Amino acid sequence: MSKTIQVEIVSSEESIFSGSCEMVSLVGVLGAMSILPGHAPLLSLLVPGAVRLQISGEEEYCYISGGILEVQPHMVIVLADTAIRAHDLDEAKALEAKGEAKKMMAERGAEFDYSLVESQLAQAAAQLHTLQRLRKKLKKKS
């Protein structure tokens, strides 16, 4: 059996680590764990914390803000989050986006009124214009 295991740590914005390690230690929702070569296939949610990688006797660290871990027979994949996730935090952001939409709809209403006024103004101006012309004509005739 091989002594090392291929590890890929990726986030949606970049690839954080890719290479072979002797051991990976990380923190899952049910506690800390270390993955050695030959580990059974595993899927786990990760909490924010450090990932410790042992590469040829030396240790390397990287930090992830949660994510998902998949252990395959010959490979470990860590899908790291780019931001700390919490349900209420997401909810707040969702509300923000909704509010933005509402604001836009409201502003659109205002803009629409404005355009209505604008067209009315144009109509009035045109009427005035024709009236003035008529008056001039009448003056010339008289």
Add this chain to the structure above:
Amino acid sequence: MANTKEIRTKIRSIQSTQKITRAMEMVAASKMRKTHESMRKAKPYARYILEVAMHIAKSHSEYRHPYLEKKGEVKQIGIMIVSSDKGLCGSLNVNVFKKVLGMIREWLQQGTHVKLCLLGKKANTFLGRKGFFKGVKGNLSVVSSLARLGDRPAVADLLGAVRVMLDAYEADELQRVYIASNTFVNTMSQHPRVEQLLPIPSLEDKKLSHHWDYIYEPAAAEILDALFVRFIESQVYRAVVENIASEQAARMVAMKSASDNAEGLIDECLLLYNKARQASITRELSEIVGGAVAI
């Protein structure tokens, strides 16, 4: 013939415009390289998350996630429209809007409700145009919008808008969710594209030869939830980043042609200027000669 001073000021003003378009062209070129890089960086995540999702789908066939399930009758549709924040990028945004509006019109005619999520400022201003919603027959509304994403948006910036759509989908308020954005073909061409986000299309079509019995920590459903939410988010992120890369490429091309046109205008004006100058010299000469003859 126009006087020489007038032409000179015109040339000068065209030159200063040209300077601006040149600068914008170069800025767009360098930004395009950067966004292209972040597009490339986002690829492995999308690939791995798809891989993991497929492994699970394969080894866990009895559990069907709602994101994979096709819903029977389609009454309401969500569309996320990705656009740029700034203009001056050719017909980039208009192309997407045209394509999406065509589809929206069809759905509305069938009596489907359409809910929009607008990403980027241009979509906001385009759909916020006066009387836009008035001319539309049927049920169309904007449920969320997000603007000022900048040149390098983080995934975290997009989460809110995505969550609104996912919540609506989970609550069965939407039966399908699409995303409309530009695809970056190459620097010269970007194509508008409308893709289905939910339900996730044809995940199981790709055959995998192997599967494992996983140990789940915690339960499988919980992991699948987290996984699919992230999958959708990464799809949206990719669309947004790709749209930004397209925007920069389109701007670069537009600004290049603007600079070239300015060059042409300057040449024309210069010719006019020289002719005017020549004419005034000739006139002066003939005046002098005329004066000399008179003496």
